[in-house]
Amino acid sequence: MTTTANLALPYIEPNQAQKHVTLNTALGMLDAVIQIGVRSRSIVAPPLDPRNGERFIPASEAEAAWAGHVGEMAIYQDGAWSFIPPQGGWLVFVEDENALIVRDGSSWRNVIASALNPIGQIGINATASAINRLTVSSDATLFDHDGEGHQLKLNKVNTGETTSCLFQSGYSGRAEVGLIDTDDLSFKVSSNGIDFETALTLKTDTGFAGLGTDVPASRLHVQQDHDARLTIDTVQSGAGGGFDILNSTDGQNWRVTGSPSNFKVRDHTAMLDKFLIMPGASGIGAIMNTPRFGIGTTSPTAQLHVNGPVRIGAYAKANLPDAATTGAGAIVLVTDEASGVVLAFSDGAQWRRVTDRATVA
Known part of the structure; x- marks a missing residue:
């Protein structure tokens, strides 16, 4: 053999001339590869x-x-x-x-x-396990961008499995967000880590949101065993709250509001109140800025058009409301007139029978 087995360094042969050349070559190779x-x-x-x-x-x-x-x-x-x-x-x-x-x-x-790709387990300031193959014990964890944005991907094998983020307190689950047993996005909460209540479901096929239901039938569907409702709470004294119903294409905007003074429906495009109710047992209601109002008809021909029987209040003479307070034009049914049951109207001062304009006495 004229060279070494691994690095192929030249051997100095017996009786070789210019031995220093061979030695220097070997030293140069050693200098290069060590x-x-x-x-x-x-x-x-x-x-x-x-x-x-x-x-x-x-x-x-x-x-x-x-x-x-x-x-x-x-x-x-x-x-x-x-x-x-x-x-x-x-x-x-x-x-x-x-x-x-x-x-x-x-x-x-x-x-x-x-060495790290692939690696079975990794623990950072912690011990990984067969279930938690990546375990990090830290006050914070940063996933930073590399010049643009950043995506965190969680993948599951099929629809019936779960991919989610589970938030724990003392290693007991309190909230879970993800694709839980379905492909719809769910937000679940628990007080004991065992029983989870679905607070919100977002359907992947429609984009509908369900509060209390996992099959929402509209953009926002609220369901509860009893007394299902939404709460809009304004904490500033004297202020109110509400919501808008609008068509952003046609430009029509309806506004429904409630405050300590009233509840109303407003044509916010025309800036006109249409329906108003005052609070309390004695609170009045009003239909405003409506030239004709129909009950049982969509084509009213008068300011109030009722397509059907109208029933008015019936009173014994002793219980009739004050004619002046009620106002001229008010109509009641008097049940104990001498001539029998009769309609009566207020002339602004007293009640008169419709039949002969005689004063109800």
């Missing part, structure tokens, strides 16, 4: 002014003096480039990557990345 650190493995041509002893790994499409030596060790020694084919298992530190790479026999691989 404690290997290269400047870079991403450039394709030799630098213009290399330092003696500098090492590189020529990148793909290497050219000039490096042509034909892609992936090899390129060493600048004594004013010339020499090349050493790497062997499997060699470790090299790449300066411009701050990375340790290893030769796997045919290519270079990042040692850390290769």
Whole structure:
């Protein structure tokens, strides 16, 4: 054998002349391949002014003096480039990557990345397990962008499985958000970590939202076993609240509001109140800014058009309301007139029978 088995260092032969040449060649090779650190493995041509002893790994499409030596060790020694084919298992530190790479026999691989991809479990300041393969014990965890945005992906095998974020207190679940047993997005809460109540469901096929129901039939569907309602609470004294019903295409806007003084429906496009109710047992109601109002008809011909019988209040004479307070034009049914039951109207001062205009007495 004329060279060593692993590094192919030249042996000094018996009675060899110029032994120092062989020895120097071997020392140069040792200097090149022991404690290997290269400047870079991403450039394709030799630098213009290399330092003696500098090492590189020529990148793909290497050219000039490096042509034909892609992936090899390129060493600048004594004013010339020499090349050493790497062997499997060699470790090299790449300066411009701050990375340790290893030769796997045919290519270079990042040692850390290769060890972590894939890796069965990893614990950061904690111990991972077969279930919690990634475990982090920390006051905070940051997933940062890499120049643009950032997505966190959670995937499940099929519709019937669960992919979610579970929020715990003392390792007991209190809230869960995700695709839980379906492909619809659910928000669930629990007071004991065992029994979970669905607070909100968002349907993936319609975009409908359900409060208390997982099959919402409209954009917002509220369901409760009893007394289902929405609460709009205004805490400032004297102020009210409400909601708008609008058509953003046609421009019509209806506003429903409630306050300590009244409840009303308003044509907010025309800025006209249409319906108003005052609070309390004695609170009055009013229909306003409506030239004709129909009951039982959609085509009223008078200010009040009732398509059907109308029933008015019936009173004994002793219980008749004050005619002046009620106002002229009011009509009542008097049940105990001498001539029998009769309609009566207020002239603004007293009640008169409709039949003969005589005063009800």
